[in-house]
Amino acid sequence: MLFNDTDRARIAAAIAAAEATTAGEIVVIISTRAHRYTATMLAAAVLAAFVLPFIAVLAGWTPSLLVPDWDALDAATRERRGIEGFAAVQALVFVGALALVAGLRLDRALTPRGLRRDRVHHAAIMQFRARGLTATQGRTGVLLYLDEAEHVAEVIADEAVFARVAAEDWGETIGALIAGIKAGRAADGLVAAIERAGAVLAAHLPPRADDVNELPDALIEL
Known part of the structure; x- marks a missing residue:
């Protein structure tokens, strides 16, 4: 766990102090959950299932190692059994590779950083909508989102803030x-x-006379 009760109190106090100087509404969310990249796991398993059996064939593997009495079979049966054997090997390689990547949690290492950042961005957008930051009176919600596992931070701002504050x-x-x-x-x-x-x-959204605290100040941990 990244935070204790003292840390949470400090963070809530910092949010309250910051909001006292602006009409903006700040929400802070930190996610400590590790992502699993299912698409990467499946892609790695499929690639292994296609490539490794072909490499084995080039290295000298033949279906005769799987089929008893291979030399006694007629040509048509050999062809059919050969296709069946190759498909069976591919299936076994797929299952084995999938289990290996999932068990060793290699999916994150095999996923390009850009795709991992996109996952974090999507999660931040979902939280921005789910936590009511699009429903403030002046559309002044700002989400500070931190993904601890990926070391990626996002600042998502609602319409009024986005119109006044440059991304940089x-x-x-x-x-x-x-x-x-x-x-x-x-x-x-x-x-x-x-x-x-x-x-x-x-600097861009000074407090209004009728300003109220519309969103909770407490740190949200996922």
């Missing part, structure tokens, strides 16, 4: 999130990121 203005916020995780000080990184996000929002 979130650079220091994202940098603080990543630096905190890499240094093993996740709570410090989140507090620093929240303070930076609050400063960005305060």
Whole structure:
């Protein structure tokens, strides 16, 4: 677990302090769950099932090793049994490769980093919608999303914030999130990121006279 009760209290206090200076609504979510990449596992197993048997044939393997009395069979039966044997070997290789990749959790290492980042981005968007950040009065919701397993941070902003704040203005916020995780000080990184996000929002969206706290300040852990 990355956070204790003291850390959670610090993070909630940092969110409250940042929101006191802006009309923006900040939500912080951290995901510590490891991703499984099913498509990668299946692709690796399929590739192994197609390539390895062909390599075995080129190396001298023949269906006669699987079929008793191979030399006594007629040509048509040999052809049929050969196809059946090759298909059986492919099936066994597929199952074995799938079990190996899944058991050793190689799917993450075999998945390109760009695809892993896309998975994190999709998860952040889903949480942004699910947590009500699109339903604030002034459309000023901002999500700070950190995927601990992938060391990837996302800042997702609703319409009013997106229209006023350039994407590059979130650079220091994202940098603080990543630096905190890499240094093993996740709570410090989140507090620093929240303070930076609050400063960005305060510069573009000052607090309104009728401003209320519409979203919870507590850290959300997945």
